[in-house]
Amino acid sequence: MGSSYTAGQLFQLFRDGTQMTRSQVCAATGLSRTAASERLDELRSLALIAPVKEAPSTGGRRAALFAFAPTALAVAGAAPAGDGARVGVYDVGGSCLGWAEVGGDEGPSTLVETARSIASQGAVHLLGLGLIAHGGGELSSGAHHGLTVRAYGRTEASAIAQAQRFGSDRRVLYCAVGRTTACTLVAERHVLWSTDDLGHAPLAGESGVECSCGSTSCLKGLASNLQSAGPGGRGTALSRQIGRSLGSGLTALVSFLEPDVVVIDVAGSNGEDLLAGVRGWLYSHVHTSVAGTLSITRGVAVDGGLANAAAAAFIDEALTASSIDGRLQRRHDHREARPTPKNPCRQSLTFAVDGVRTPQINRR
Structure with a gap:
């Protein structure tokens, strides 16, 4: 360049x-x-x-x-937790500076002010808030109460948080299996493609599991029954069957997108059985050139949960080349438009928290 x-x-x-x-x-x-x-x-x-x-x-x-130098700047992440929300503040290197629980009856402004309070305790400049839907009042992307807020879907934020385990040079296909089967492709810390539901495509040879769409042979119907599978015996067999079906549904995506890593994020005691089914299918059905370098692994619990994931997504967005250049351009434009004061003086940046109940802050 x-x-x-x-x-x-x-x-x-x-x-x-x-x-x-x-x-x-x-x-x-x-x-x-x-x-x-x-x-x-x-x-x-x-x-x-x-x-x-x-x-x-x-x-x-x-x-x-x-x-x-990651310690001077910070972002906040907020996500539902219990009957309220968890708000965490992280430096842009991803280290947690502190967190607090916010009651479910609190409004959106409390999320922002809680984040500011934690950041001020750490003497860091807060760039913004990454958010996953909060039951006490949802915020959309934009400026709220003087702070930039970016709303993320659960799948998108979780995919970025999981992809951080493998380095920025790895293409990661994240697949969350639950009531729906959601997929996201992350490359170079960015979401390239995402869907909250792989849909109801029929799977050849599968039958007997009824889906909400009325079909007895679609991937969503099979995946939604995973939680009902008990340990051992029939539960193990059903979980591996679902894994093979999921692998079948992912074959075209893996062959086309050529990820380095496939992360299967599934809860429950049968997760390893499902993962075994996915591995068995994909390794035997995708092209040898892809299968030879493909790693298929299970998702891990993210420290701080979805609040951490939302913060990770905001960090990656804030540190892109375009975001940094945009901040510099806005600073330049502001200086060009601002009249020169007769007696210029430096002003310090402060965060007002008057009138807002300050929650207990948990520091690390």
């Missing part, structure tokens, strides 16, 4: 923990030293990178090494 590298694109080189000097940035991007310094200064102004140490001397002055 040469000299067209933007600050947001440059940041992606640092996100996995890589440390680079200005000279190394120039070599990796083709930017001139002046342009590289400008991009680095822009990223430092957003508190996304910072000098961490000096590189070994090559005979002259030691060059500064720059790296991702």
Whole structure:
């Protein structure tokens, strides 16, 4: 991309923990030293990178090494929990800074103010709130009470949280099995495709399990009966049958999308039996070139649950090249439009929480 590298694109080189000097940035991007310094200064102004140490001397002055600095910025995640909601705040590296429970009778503004209260305790700047539907009053994506809110579906957020286990260079096909069978493809930390229901396509050779659509041979009908399968005996056989059927339904997706990892997220004691059925079918029916590198694994419990997943989704969105470049452009436009004061002074950023009942904050 040469000299067209933007600050947001440059940041992606640092996100996995890589440390680079200005000279190394120039070599990796083709930017001139002046342009590289400008991009680095822009990223430092957003508190996304910072000098961490000096590189070994090559005979002259030691060059500064720059790296991702995740601790100055934070995002919040909120999701239903029990009769209310859980609100957690995480730095942009994903570490939890604190969390609190909010009662189910509280309004949407309380979610925002709770997030601000936790962030202020950690002295971090809150970028926004990732949200999965809250029973006390739903928020849609946009600006609410002075904070950017992004609403996510459960499947989308959970897929991003699960994909973080495998690294940004792995294509992950996430499949959640329950009353519906939902799938999401995540690549380079972004959701490329998602569906909340694979539908009611008939499966050849399956019968006897009635679905809400009236069919006795569709994947959704089989998957919805997984929870009724008891341990051992018939339960094991039914779970493996459902796994093979799920594998059959996923065959075309796996062959076309060519994921590196398939994550089957299923609750219950029969999850391993279902996973065995999926593995048995896919490994024997997808093309050898795909099956040879394909890993099929079970989903794991995400620390912090859906609130963590919603925060993870917001972090990945906030740290894309386009999001970073957009923030820089808005800052530039604001400075261009703002009149120069006669007596300029620096103003500190504060979060007002007056009038809002502050919940107990659990810090890590």
